[in-house]
Amino acid sequence: MSEDLIKAEARTEFGKGAARRIRRADKVPAVIYGHGNDPIHVTLPGHDTLMAIKHGGANAVLNIEIEGKVQLALTKQVQADPIKGFLEHIDFVAVKKGEKVTVEVPVHVVGEAAADALVVTEANVVSVEAEATHIPEAIEVSVEGAEVGTQIHASDLTLPSGSTLLTDGEILVVNVTHAPTAAEVEAELAEAEAEAGIEHEAPAEEAAAEEAPAEEAAAEESADSE
Numbered sequence: 001m002s003e004d005l006i007k008a009e010a011r012t013e014f015g016k017g018a019a020r021r022i023r024r025a026d027k028v029p030a031v032i033y034g035h036g037n038d039p040i041h042v043t044l045p046g047h048d049t050l051m052a053i054k055h056g057g058a059n060a061v062l063n064i065e066i067e068g069k070v071q072l073a074l075t076k077q078v079q080a081d082p083i084k085g086f087l088e089h090i091d092f093v094a095v096k097k098g099e100k101v102t103v104e105v106p107v108h109v110v111g112e113a114a115a116d117a118l119v120v121t122e123a124n125v126v127s128v129e130a131e132a133t134h135i136p137e138a139i140e141v142s143v144e145g146a147e148v149g150t151q152i153h154a155s156d157l158t159l160p161s162g163s164t165l166l167t168d169g170e171i172l173v174v175n176v177t178h179a180p181t182a183a184e185v186e187a188e189l190a191e192a193e194a195e196a197g198i199e200h201e202a203p204a205e206e207a208a209a210e211e212a213p214a215e216e217a218a219a220e221e222s223a224d225s226e
Helices: 015-025 046-056 180-196 203-224
Strands: 004-009 027-033 040-045 061-066 069-080 087-095 102-110 117-121 123-129 139-142 151-155 172-178
Touching: 004 046, 015 027, 015 087, 027 069, 040 046, 040 061, 046 061, 046 069, 061 087, 061 180, 102 117, 102 172, 123 151
Parallel strands: 004 061, 027 087, 102 139
Antiparallel strands: 004 040, 027 040, 061 069, 069 087, 102 123, 117 172, 151 172
């Protein structure tokens, strides 16, 4: 949770034109939903909000001051410019201290598995219930020294105190398999290309070698006919 206070301005203008004017002023249009109240449309300072969300992660909870009152707001959806990275719009859900919320928490795999092993992350996030002001930024899974055949399921994850796993415990999160050799990769690629009907032209040297016998045979036939 971000400890910084983000001061919001009530938003009275709507539409694409108004949103562009807000962004040009280095601000962000946002909406806060929840607790049976009408949606609250606000404008937030661009830089401060961006820093708070980066610090808080995917489920950042911000202290937003609206007309002198502070509202805790859980980040639910962030729209950002794909090239320049500035924030375009944010959807929040109003929350309260002590309230339990359901969130998707990223899974971070750490450590080095055995030399011949390939670590495959089967689930990038898991669903948990946590207190609104103590949402884990990520759940770490260690594969240090893991041998081929190691499987880590959701039930094997170590969650922070106060968090409850909601994802099915049987869901496979990390699978440690045999790392394919270069020959196996080439064989799989060749098989896939053959199934797709992809043909490659033979290198010039191979083509010349294949043409030589044909040319010799043609020359012998010509000599015989003479």
